[in-house]
Amino acid sequence: MKIRPLHDRVVVRRKEEEEKTAGGIVLPGNAKEKPSQGEVLAIGNGRILDNGETRALAVNVGDTVVFGQYAGNTVKIDGEDLLILSESEIYGVLES
Amino acid sequence: MKIRPLHDRVVVRRKEEEEKTAGGIVLPGNAKEKPSQGEVLAIGNGRILDNGETRALAVNVGDTVVFGQYAGNTVKIDGEDLLILSESEIYGVLES
Amino acid sequence: MKIRPLHDRVVVRRKEEEEKTAGGIVLPGNAKEKPSQGEVLAIGNGRILDNGETRALAVNVGDTVVFGQYAGNTVKIDGEDLLILSESEIYGVLES
Amino acid sequence: MKIRPLHDRVVVRRKEEEEKTAGGIVLPGNAKEKPSQGEVLAIGNGRILDNGETRALAVNVGDTVVFGQYAGNTVKIDGEDLLILSESEIYGVLES
Amino acid sequence: MKIRPLHDRVVVRRKEEEEKTAGGIVLPGNAKEKPSQGEVLAIGNGRILDNGETRALAVNVGDTVVFGQYAGNTVKIDGEDLLILSESEIYGVLES
Amino acid sequence: MKIRPLHDRVVVRRKEEEEKTAGGIVLPGNAKEKPSQGEVLAIGNGRILDNGETRALAVNVGDTVVFGQYAGNTVKIDGEDLLILSESEIYGVLES
Amino acid sequence: MKIRPLHDRVVVRRKEEEEKTAGGIVLPGNAKEKPSQGEVLAIGNGRILDNGETRALAVNVGDTVVFGQYAGNTVKIDGEDLLILSESEIYGVLES
Numbered sequence: 295m296k297i298r299p300l301h302d303r304v305v306v307r308r309k310e311e312e313e314k315t316a317g318g319i320v321l322p323g324n325a326k327e328k329p330s331q332g333e334v335l336a337i338g339n340g341r342i343l344d345n346g347e348t349r350a351l352a353v354n355v356g357d358t359v360v361f362g363q364y365a366g367n368t369v370k371i372d373g374e375d376l377l378i379l380s381e382s383e384i385y386g387v388l389e390s
Numbered sequence: 391m392k393i394r395p396l397h398d399r400v401v402v403r404r405k406e407e408e409e410k411t412a413g414g415i416v417l418p419g420n421a422k423e424k425p426s427q428g429e430v431l432a433i434g435n436g437r438i439l440d441n442g443e444t445r446a447l448a449v450n451v452g453d454t455v456v457f458g459q460y461a462g463n464t465v466k467i468d469g470e471d472l473l474i475l476s477e478s479e480i481y482g483v484l485e486s
Numbered sequence: 487m488k489i490r491p492l493h494d495r496v497v498v499r500r501k502e503e504e505e506k507t508a509g510g511i512v513l514p515g516n517a518k519e520k521p522s523q524g525e526v527l528a529i530g531n532g533r534i535l536d537n538g539e540t541r542a543l544a545v546n547v548g549d550t551v552v553f554g555q556y557a558g559n560t561v562k563i564d565g566e567d568l569l570i571l572s573e574s575e576i577y578g579v580l581e582s
Numbered sequence: 583m584k585i586r587p588l589h590d591r592v593v594v595r596r597k598e599e600e601e602k603t604a605g606g607i608v609l610p611g612n613a614k615e616k617p618s619q620g621e622v623l624a625i626g627n628g629r630i631l632d633n634g635e636t637r638a639l640a641v642n643v644g645d646t647v648v649f650g651q652y653a654g655n656t657v658k659i660d661g662e663d664l665l666i667l668s669e670s671e672i673y674g675v676l677e678s
Numbered sequence: 679m680k681i682r683p684l685h686d687r688v689v690v691r692r693k694e695e696e697e698k699t700a701g702g703i704v705l706p707g708n709a710k711e712k713p714s715q716g717e718v719l720a721i722g723n724g725r726i727l728d729n730g731e732t733r734a735l736a737v738n739v740g741d742t743v744v745f746g747q748y749a750g751n752t753v754k755i756d757g758e759d760l761l762i763l764s765e766s767e768i769y770g771v772l773e774s
Numbered sequence: 775m776k777i778r779p780l781h782d783r784v785v786v787r788r789k790e791e792e793e794k795t796a797g798g799i800v801l802p803g804n805a806k807e808k809p810s811q812g813e814v815l816a817i818g819n820g821r822i823l824d825n826g827e828t829r830a831l832a833v834n835v836g837d838t839v840v841f842g843q844y845a846g847n848t849v850k851i852d853g854e855d856l857l858i859l860s861e862s863e864i865y866g867v868l869e870s
Numbered sequence: 871m872k873i874r875p876l877h878d879r880v881v882v883r884r885k886e887e888e889e890k891t892a893g894g895i896v897l898p899g900n901a902k903e904k905p906s907q908g909e910v911l912a913i914g915n916g917r918i919l920d921n922g923e924t925r926a927l928a929v930n931v932g933d934t935v936v937f938g939q940y941a942g943n944t945v946k947i948d949g950e951d952l953l954i955l956s957e958s959e960i961y962g963v964l965e966s
Contacts, residue, residue: 297456299482300448330945338482339448344440344920352876352915360873360945360954369426369456369481378456378481385945385954386875386914393552395578396544434578435544440536465522465552465577474552474577489648491674492640530674531640536632561618561648561673570648570673585744587770588736626770627736632728657714657744657769666744666769681840683866684832722866723832728824753810753840753865762840762865777936779962780928818962819928824920849906849936849961858936858961 295372302341304353304384306332306366306377330363331388332377341381351381358388391468398437400449400480402428402462402473426459427484428473437477447477454484487564494533496545496576498524498558498569522555523580524569533573543573550580583660590629592641592672594620594654594665618651619676620665629669639669646676679756686725688737688768690716690750690761714747715772716761725765735765742772775852782821784833784864786812786846786857810843811868812857821861831861838868871948878917880929880960882908882942882953906939907964908953917957927957934964 299305309331334357340348353359359379366379395401405427430453436444449455455475462475491497501523526549532540545551551571558571587593597619622645628636641647647667654667683689693715718741724732737743743763750763779785789811814837820828833839839859846859875881885907910933916924929935935955942955 295484295486297482298485300477300480303481305482336482341918342437342445343918343922345922346439346441346443346445347922349918349922360947362943367458367481371456371484381876384876385879385943386873386881386912388871388947389874390871391580391582393578394581396573396576399577401578432578438541442535442537442539442541463554463577467552467580487676487678489674490677492669492672495673497674528674534629534631534637538631538633538635538637559650559673563648563676583772583774585770586773588765588768591769593770624770630725630727630733634727634729634731634733655746655769659744659772679868679870681866682869684861684864687865689866720866726829730823730825730827730829751842751865755840755868775964775966777962778965780957780960783961785962816962822919822925826919826921826923826925847938847961851936851964 297336297369297371297376299336299338299378301338301348302351302381303338304334304351304359304379304381305336306359306361306379307335307374308332308377309358330365331358331360333358335376353381353384353387360385360388393432393465393467393472395432395434395474397434397444398447398477399434400430400447400455400475400477401432402455402457402475403431403470404428404473405454426461427454427456429454431472449477449480449483456481456484489528489561489563489568491528491530491570493530493540494543494573495530496526496543496551496571496573497528498551498553498571499527499566500524500569501550522557523550523552525550527568545573545576545579552577552580585624585657585659585664587624587626587666589626589636590639590669591626592622592639592647592667592669593624594647594649594667595623595662596620596665597646618653619646619648621646623664641669641672641675648673648676681720681753681755681760683720683722683762685722685732686735686765687722688718688735688743688763688765689720690743690745690763691719691758692716692761693742714749715742715744717742719760737765737768737771744769744772777816777849777851777856779816779818779858781818781828782831782861783818784814784831784839784859784861785816786839786841786859787815787854788812788857789838810845811838811840813838815856833861833864833867840865840868873912873945873947873952875912875914875954877914877924878927878957879914880910880927880935880955880957881912882935882937882955883911883950884908884953885934906941907934907936909934911952929957929960929963936961936964 297305334353334355337351340350342348361384365383366377368375393401430449430451433447436446438444457480461479462473464471489497526545526547529543532542553576557575558569560567585593622641622643625639628638630636649672653671654665656663681689718737718739721735724734726732745768749767750761752759777785814833814835817831820830822828841864845863846857848855873881910929910931913927916926918924937960941959942953944951
């Protein structure tokens with residue numbers, strides 16, 4: 295089962311972050327910051343502009359995107375927590 | 391009796407969620423999160439744009455939609471609690 | 487005496503709700519939720535759009551409409567409490 | 583001395599309400615709700631739309647209008663308290 | 679020295695109000711309401727509309743205008759307190 | 775080193791105010807109101823309108839402008855505190 | 871690894887500020903104000919206007935920009951804290 299996001303929405307799977315601090319201490323699950331990077335799993339058809347046109351999104355499926363730590367909303371699909379972001383909540387795309 | 395929603399509104403019947411926790415404990419009604427998925431029962435004619443045009447909605451009757459846990463408003467029709475959402479409160483459509 | 491609502495406003499008479507609970511107990515007036523359905527008594531000429539056009543409303547006199555419990559404002563006309571709603575506060579129209 | 587309201591503003595004289603309750607008790611001045619009906623004394627030239635056009639108001643001098651109890655601002659002209667309303671604060675016009 | 683207001687701004691000198699109450703008691707300076715009438719000393723070139731046009735203001739130098747008691751901002755020019763109002767804060771113009 | 779402000783921003787150097795009260799008492803630095811007049815040092819290219827056009831600002835370098843006491847943001851350039859204002863925060867221009 | 875910012879976003883590396891006060895006292899890391907200047911590392915394609923057009927940004931890679939002390943959001947890329955700003959949060963560009 296997968297989700298088809300509407301309009302300017304994007305479905306993102308958060309990237310698991312290192313579970314060690316810089317000093318090498320392993321952090322239990324609740325003491326970690328939520329990661330603010332993730333992989334785009336699905337994108338909407340585009341943002342609807344005031345003049346009625348639809349503008350394609352600037353991110354693609356497979357992109358690694360960066361966003362604010364508290365951005366978006368979490369939904370549970372097939373037991374997995376996924377993040378729903380509006381394109382405007384995405385800061386940019388990571389490139390190697 | 392049924393409700394014909396106006397403009398960009400959508401009538402949704404919440405999907406009943408599992409009444410057991412992962413550990414198999416049966417939860418009484420008030421200890422559960424409200425499900426944030428549901429079936430679309432009726433849709434409005436579309437969103438009215440600033441230029442006066444009407445834009446058809448991106449969901450259809452029968453779709454299973456995902457939305458925020460506290461989104462929308464509940465109305466009681468023929469004794470059943472139904473949810474009224476604006477299309478902009480719907481994150482996406484579930485597809486098998 | 488009657489009221490001619492302006493623009494996108496609608497005059498609604500709240501539908502009296504059952505004064506018994508599901509268990510058959512008669513509720514005194516103050517212990518009841520205000521009904522969120524009502525009959526449209528009068529409608530304005532339409533919503534004025536940004537481009538200056540007037541768009542006719544999507545409800546008609548005689549419709550039974552559904553709205554939020556706290557929507558609108560009450561005015562007293564000839565001793566009767568009537569509700570003034572903007573069309574945007576109306577969720578939909580009940581059809582038998 | 584009179585006031586010429588600007589644009590979408592309307593000058594209204596509140597209608598004095600009955601000073602008796604339904605049970606016939608005379609209320610002193612401070613125990614009454616402010617009346618939310620009044621007579622239009624003057625109207626502005628119209629609302630300025632985003633496209634620069636001016637749209638004539640939908641009320642006329644002499645109309646009895648209905649508005650929210652706390653709407654508008656009071657000004658004192660020649661010792662009389664008058665109410666300044668924007669057209670958007672007026673619910674409708676009373677007709678006999 | 680004088681001030682040339684920008685765009686939709688208007689420079690107003692508050693009208694001194696009677697320093698006696700209705701009963702003839704002289705009020706010291708701090709016990710008075712600030713007057714909400716004043717004389718227009720200077721006006722801007724006009725409001726800039728969304729489409730880039732400039733729309734001339736509806737008040738003129740010399741007009742006596744009525745405004746809300748707390749509207750605008752005070753600036754001190756040559757030792758005199760003057761009020762800077764946006765045209766939208768002006769209710770209307772007094773005419774004899 | 776100087777700052778080139780973007781779009782509708784304006785760089786202003788606050789005017790030093792008299793350090794004496796009307797009664798001739800010299801005020802120490804912290805007991806003074808911040809002056810709300812200043813000299814324009816640099817201006818942006820103009821405000822970007824909704825239709826994509828750029829509209830030149832209505833103030834020029836060298837103008838003495840009046841603004842609200844708490845308007846704008848302070849930046850330190852070469853050790854000097856300068857004020858960054860949006861044109862909309864400027865009330866008007868002082869003319870001798 | 872680098873970040874490609876979306877639309878009107880700009881990636882900025884904060885400029886390290888002097889770690890001494892004017893009096894020559896060295897400040898430990900936490901007692902310093904965050905610098906509000908930085909170097910532009912990457913810019914988005916431009917701001918999307920209401921009419922659907924994209925407007926190129928007014929800053930370029932390599933510019934030293936000035937912004938509010940609390941503007942923007944910090945992201946960690948390859949272990950380095952970078953700032954993501956919207957162009958509208960940038961006051962101006964420093965020029966020597």
